[in-house]
Amino acid sequence: MTNEEQRQEYRLETQLTVFLELDDDQGHEPVIVISRSLDISANGLRIITDRELTLGSILRSCVQTHDIATRFMLITEVKWLQPWQNPGEFLVGLALFESEDSNILEWKEYIAQECQSE
DSSP: OOHHHHOOSOOEEOOOEEEEEEOOTTSOOOEEEEEEEEEEOSSEEEEEESSOOOTTOEEEEEEEOTTSSOEEEEEEEEEEEEEOSSTTOEEEEEEEOOOTTSOHHHHHHHHHHHHHHO
C-alpha cells in the first residue's frame, strides 16, 4: 500500500514554512531545521527537508502560514521518509499528536477553514 492509498482525509496542497526542533545528541541546544510543506491535513503534514530524520522520532514543530503572523506549535512524529528530487533532500510524513501543550485544536480549525475556501 502506498502513502497515497493510506490517506484517509482530505489534504491541502500548500507550501508553508515548517520549523522542526531536533534534539542534539551531545546535550547542546536543540537545532532548528527549516523545511517546507507539500501538503497538509488535520492530522499530518508532508514536508521536504534537507535532514534525514529518524523514523519514530517525536519533534516539536512550528508551522507558519502564508500571512506570517499565524503560527501553530505542533507535536509531530516522523512516520516515514524517502529521498526526494535533489541529493540531500528528503520527503517526510509527519503525524500530529493531540497534546495539551500544542495548538492542535487551532490547527484543525485552520484546516477546516482552508478546506471550505477551496
